[in-house]
Amino acid sequence: MRNRREILAAAAVGIAAPSLLRRAWAQQDAIEIGSLVSLSGTFANIGEQVDIGSKIAIEHYKTGAGRPLRYVQLDDQGDPGRAVRLTQDAIRDRGIRFFMNCTNSAIALAVAKEVASSGGVYINQAGADEMTGSLCNKNTFRWPVATYSAVNTTVRPFMMKYPDAKKWYTITGQYVFGDSLLKNVKDVVGELGGQHVGNSYHSLSDREYSGFITAAIAAQPDVLCICNFGSQTIDVLRQAVSFGMKRNTKIVVVWSTGLDQFQSLGPDICEGVYFGANYWHGVDAPGNRLLTGVIKDKLKVTPSYLLAAGWACTQATVEALNKAGSADVPAVIKAFETLSYEGPTGLEKVRAEDHQVLKDYYLLLGKPKAKMRDKDDYVDVVFAEQAFLSPDKTGCKL
Amino acid sequence: MSAQVLIFGALNGVGIGMIYFILSVGLTMIFGLMQFVNFAHGAFYMVSAYAAFAIAQWTGSVLPAFLISPILAAIFALVSERLLLQRTYSLPHEAQILITFALAILAQESVTMIFGTLGKNVPVPEVFSGVLILGGFVYPSYRLFVVGVAVAVAVAMWLAIERTRFGAMVRAAAENAEMMGLLGFDSRKVFMAAFAFGGALAGLAGALAAPLRGVEPLMGREALAIAFVVVILGGLGSFNGALLAALLIGITQSLMSMIWPGGAHLMIYGVMTMILAFRPTGLMGRS
Numbered sequence: 001m002r003n004r005r006e007i008l009a010a011a012a013v014g015i016a017a018p019s020l021l022r023r024a025w026a027q028q029d030a031i032e033i034g035s036l037v038s039l040s041g042t043f044a045n046i047g048e049q050v051d052i053g054s055k056i057a058i059e060h061y062k063t064g065a066g067r068p069l070r071y072v073q074l075d076d077q078g079d080p081g082r083a084v085r086l087t088q089d090a091i092r093d094r095g096i097r098f099f100m101n102c103t104n105s106a107i108a109l110a111v112a113k114e115v116a117s118s119g120g121v122y123i124n125q126a127g128a129d130e131m132t133g134s135l136c137n138k139n140t141f142r143w144p145v146a147t148y149s150a151v152n153t154t155v156r157p158f159m160m161k162y163p164d165a166k167k168w169y170t171i172t173g174q175y176v177f178g179d180s181l182l183k184n185v186k187d188v189v190g191e192l193g194g195q196h197v198g199n200s201y202h203s204l205s206d207r208e209y210s211g212f213i214t215a216a217i218a219a220q221p222d223v224l225c226i227c228n229f230g231s232q233t234i235d236v237l238r239q240a241v242s243f244g245m246k247r248n249t250k251i252v253v254v255w256s257t258g259l260d261q262f263q264s265l266g267p268d269i270c271e272g273v274y275f276g277a278n279y280w281h282g283v284d285a286p287g288n289r290l291l292t293g294v295i296k297d298k299l300k301v302t303p304s305y306l307l308a309a310g311w312a313c314t315q316a317t318v319e320a321l322n323k324a325g326s327a328d329v330p331a332v333i334k335a336f337e338t339l340s341y342e343g344p345t346g347l348e349k350v351r352a353e354d355h356q357v358l359k360d361y362y363l364l365l366g367k368p369k370a371k372m373r374d375k376d377d378y379v380d381v382v383f384a385e386q387a388f389l390s391p392d393k394t395g396c397k398l
Numbered sequence: 399m400s401a402q403v404l405i406f407g408a409l410n411g412v413g414i415g416m417i418y419f420i421l422s423v424g425l426t427m428i429f430g431l432m433q434f435v436n437f438a439h440g441a442f443y444m445v446s447a448y449a450a451f452a453i454a455q456w457t458g459s460v461l462p463a464f465l466i467s468p469i470l471a472a473i474f475a476l477v478s479e480r481l482l483l484q485r486t487y488s489l490p491h492e493a494q495i496l497i498t499f500a501l502a503i504l505a506q507e508s509v510t511m512i513f514g515t516l517g518k519n520v521p522v523p524e525v526f527s528g529v530l531i532l533g534g535f536v537y538p539s540y541r542l543f544v545v546g547v548a549v550a551v552a553v554a555m556w557l558a559i560e561r562t563r564f565g566a567m568v569r570a571a572a573e574n575a576e577m578m579g580l581l582g583f584d585s586r587k588v589f590m591a592a593f594a595f596g597g598a599l600a601g602l603a604g605a606l607a608a609p610l611r612g613v614e615p616l617m618g619r620e621a622l623a624i625a626f627v628v629v630i631l632g633g634l635g636s637f638n639g640a641l642l643a644a645l646l647i648g649i650t651q652s653l654m655s656m657i658w659p660g661g662a663h664l665m666i667y668g669v670m671t672m673i674l675a676f677r678p679t680g681l682m683g684r685s
Contacts, residue, residue, distance in 0.1 A: 045515035045614070174660050201660040207611065207620055210541075211655020211662060214410050217536055218403040218656075231517060235611055242522065242538040242610070244529035264612055266519035 030070040031327050033058070033317060034090045034099045035310075036111055036124075041078035043103040046230070046306055049260070050101050050125070052299070053310025060294050061314070064321030072096060078103060080110040087111050091118045097329055098321075100313040102126055105177060112140040121332050123316050125309045127177045127229060127255070129394075132356040136396035139329075141336055141355040143312050144278045145388070147177070147255075151184035152387040153361040154254050154276035155225070159192045162222075165250055167197045169221035171212050171236050173228035174201040181227035181254050197221055206232070209239045217243065226253045234264050241269045250274070258364070259304040262378040270366030270378050277362045279308040279344055280381055287315075287342035302376040308344045315343060316350070316357065353391035353398070360384045406535045407652045413541050415648025416548035420606065422625035422632075423555065423640050424599030430635020431572045431592045435491050437498035438478065439625060441505035442597045444618030446471040446604030448509050451520050451613045460609055461523050464547075467605035468598040474505075475597020479590060487589075502618060510615045517614035544606050551602070552641055559637065568592060572635070624666075631670045633683020642681050 035054050038047035051073060058071040074090060076083035083102075090096040097120040102108035105128035115122040116137040123141040124131070131142045145153075159165065168189050172178045178201075186196050198219045200212035213236075216224055224245055226236050233253060240251060256275040281292050281302050291311050295303040303311070316339065321327060323335035337352035345360045364379035372378065425439045449470045450463035478501060486494050526540035559565040567588050570578050575585040603621070611617070628647060632639030650669050654662040661668075673681065 044510075045517070048515050199659075200655065202655075203660060203663045206663045208414055208651060209655075210410050210414060211407060211652040212659055214406055214652070215403070215656040215659070218400075218406070218534070231614065234517060238612065239610075242529075242540065244531075244536050244538070247529075260516050264517040264519050264614075266521055268521065269519070 030068040031064055031098065031321065032070045032072050032090075032094060032096045033314070034072045034074050034087065034096045035101045036074050036076050036083050036087070036099065036103075036107060037101055038078040038103040038107075039073075039075040043078040046103040047075075047078070049304060049306030050103065050310035053295075053303070053307035053312075054101060054314045055310075056294060056298050056307075057311040057314035057318070059298075061318045064318045065324060065326050067327065069318070076103075076107055078107075080106045083107045084110050084114050087114045088118075091115075091120065097121065097327065098317060098332075100124065100317055101310060105131065108142075109135055112137060115139055119329055121317070121320075121329055121336070123313045123336075125313065129180050130176075132354040133395040136354055136394075136398060138355075138398050139333065141316065141350060141357065143309065143316065143357045143359070145359065145361045146356065146394075147180040147184050148389045149361050149387045150255050150276050151181060151188055153383065153385045154252060154274065154363045155185055155188045156192070156387075157363055157383040157385075158223075158250075158252055158274055159189070159194060162250065165222040166194045167219075167221045168194055168223045168225055169197055169216045169219050170199040170225045170227055171209070171216065171240075172199055172201050173232055174203055177229060178227050185225055185227060185254065202232070202236075204232070207235060209236050210243065212236075213240050213243045213245065216240070217245065221249055224249050224251045226251070227255070229255055230257070231264075234261055237273065238265060238269055241273075246272055252276075256364075257305040259302060259376060259378070260306060262366070263376075267366070267369040267372060267378055271368050273366045274382075275364045275366070275379065277305060277364055278359075279303075279305040279312075280362050280364060280379070281308075281376065283345060283360075283362070283381065283384075285342065285344070285346040287346065287348075288344050290342075291344050312344050312348075315341070316348075351388070351391065354394045354396035355398070356388065356394075358386050358388060360386055402534065403656065404653065407656050408649055409535065410537070411649030411652030412645060413537070413545050413648070414652055415645035416545045416552075417541075417603075417607070417610075418624055418628050418648055419641050419644035420544075420548040420551055420599065421603040421621055422628035422644060423551070423637065424596035424603075425625045426629040426632065426635055426637065426640045427555075427599070428593060428596040429629065430637070431568060432487065432589050434483070434487060434593075435494045435498070436483075436596070437495055437622065438483075438501040438505070439498075439596070439600050440618030440620075440622030441502040442471045442475055442600035442618075443604035443607070443621045444509065444613075444615070445474055445505055446601030447520075447608040447613045447617060448513060449601075450605040450608040451513075451518050454520050454608075459523055460520050460605070461525075463605045463608070464602070468601035471601020471604065472594040472598035475600075476590065476594040478597075479593040483593070484586070484589075502622075506615050506618060513613075513615075515615060517612045519612050520608040522609040540609060544610070547602075547606060551599070555637065564591075627666060627670055631673055631680055633680030636680065636682040636684075639680055639682030646681075 037051040074086040099122040102124040105126040108124040108126035116139040129146045172182045252274045254276045258277040319341045320336040324331040339350040348359045363383035446467040449467040453463040454460040522540045528539045530537045571585045571588045628643045632643030654665045
């Protein structure tokens with residue numbers, strides 16, 4: 001005869017079983033999306049923000065192709081080798097097929113190759129042109145613009161506005177991305193009748209730029225153009241302004257991350273400086289209203305580029321899953337290639353020929369502190385355009 | 399490139415060198431006195447820079463931080479020394495490196511938890527916001543102020559070490575702590591005071607650097623790398639060597655930024671390697 005404890009235990013199992021089964025079924029049914037973010041190491045300041053943006057987007061959209069979404073954080077610690085190993089493990093051990101995000105181009109290029117060979121789908125924020133150029137592949141998509149677009153949306157309108165600003169001096173981070181920006185700046189400046197009077201390369205480990213700035217001042221340029229990304233851009237600009245370069249030289253930062261960099265610099269340094277940016281929270285577009293509303297609701301902050309970039313890659317993946325109506329990889333790739341949706345920068349479309357998301361890039365002008373309407377209103381958008389190389393010139397062969 | 403531009407480059411290099419000197423003098427002093435390898439030196443610098451940021455936010459100016467932040471860094475150094483580091487004096491250098499490195503990571507992660515991973519701006523004080531123009535040479539007033547502070551610190555330290563009773567005790571403790579103890583002096587107190595002073599110097603460097611480069615959690619690690627180059631090149635524990643090495647590094651970096659920009663940072667280590675090849679103990683180090 002059964003005692004009271006056994007009967008109670010059996011009853012408890014009976015009551016809990018349906019919920020446990022439902023949970024197990026839901027876990028089985030969920031679409032897992034691997035997110036490559038650097039949460040420690042040199043790029044942790046980037047990875048943390050991208051991670052938050054993606055998590056919030058997953059919480060907001062909840063489902064893709066009618067199935068629940070599950071966010072799988074893969075902390076690559078800023079190391080491309082580790083990123084590849086994490087991707088391999090996620091594919092082999094968990095059967096993950098969908099990946100997103102990166103904190104630098106080296107990681108994105110390495111992961112893209114791995115995902116392509118395993119038959120998955122990957123969308124990232126790489127800056128390197130190779131992502132939708134010579135190293136493009138069928139399984140990978142890129143949200144931010146290429147360096148060609150960034151330069152043509154900043155330097156070109158700037159030169160149209162200031163036709164007398166002929167002499168350009170560049171300070172460039174010596175790596176693939178910096179070089180790519182520099183090449184495009186030289187092309188546009190030359191094409192519009194300007195003169196590139198000099199360039200100072202600096203290594204990725206430099207933190208002291210006064211020597212480069214002294215050299216730039218000696219060249220007496222009309223424009224100082226900064227070709228880099230991240231914290232070095234902040235330091236170069238801060239030191240250039242401290243050396244009084246704003247007195248008689250205009251400054252153009254071709255590629256910035258927007259709000260977070262402006263907060264690091266402060267309004268006095270930003271005032272009068274031209275910045276290129278992939279995202280600005282003040283843009284009036286349905287997708288941006290949604291993004292800023294959700295971020296402000298959840299975090300009580302204004303979204304920066306990094307938060308928006310994490311959101312954007314997640315949103316694009318969800319849109320593609322919904323359009324495909326299934327998590328079948330070839331179907332999702334096909335859906336991606338004809339995707340058009342209201343993203344953070346307005347209407348965003350994916351170009352099938354090179355898997356580049358076609359979206360606006362912005363030229364921003366730092367405004368005086370007295371004219372800031374709120375604490376995050378650092379700039380005015382003075383120009384926005386979708387300027388992309390034609391697919392036959394990108395070097396991408398899918 | 400004209401001679402005038404190179405002269406400007408050299409002058410700018412003197413400025414960079416004096417900033418590097420103030421960053422590294424505390425490190426060389428602690429090593430010279432206690433034979434202690436302090437990898438937490440960059441953490442004192444970073445914590446003080448963040449303190450300067452907080453003070454600037456609170457008061458609207460970073461100027462009070464130039465006094466308060468070094469004191470906070472000295473307290474941080476003193477507490478670290480009393481609770482943890484004094485137990486490691488008798489341990490091999492490898493253990494000291496590991497323990498101080500752990501302390502540095504602890505400080506870095508604590509700052510990240512409080513202030514986040516993104517960099518913060520510390521505005522240059524209004525009074526030093528302009529530039530000095532001499533012919534074609536432009537130099538920020540704030541950098542000139544920092545160079546002035548560094549020169550004052552160098553002179554004050556030299557006088558304190560060479561011309562005061564405390565300086566004599568410090569030199570004696572550095573030469574032979576055991577003998578000093580036998581003569582009735584408490585060398586532990588001298589070490590403690592010196593460690594706090596080293597922390598205060600790192601703190602002063604951090605507070606002064608905050609308006610120059612902003613603050614971010616990894617800044618201590620970068621500062622430590624430069625400080626070690628200066629200390630090793632100058633000769634471990636040598637005050638005069640640190641000054642000479644800092645100036646040499648600063649001028650090299652500035653001139654190479656003009657002559658071979660891509661190799662400017664590389665040449666810091668190139669100069670160190672060349673000099674150590676001929677003088678393994680550094681410019682003014684003792685074997």
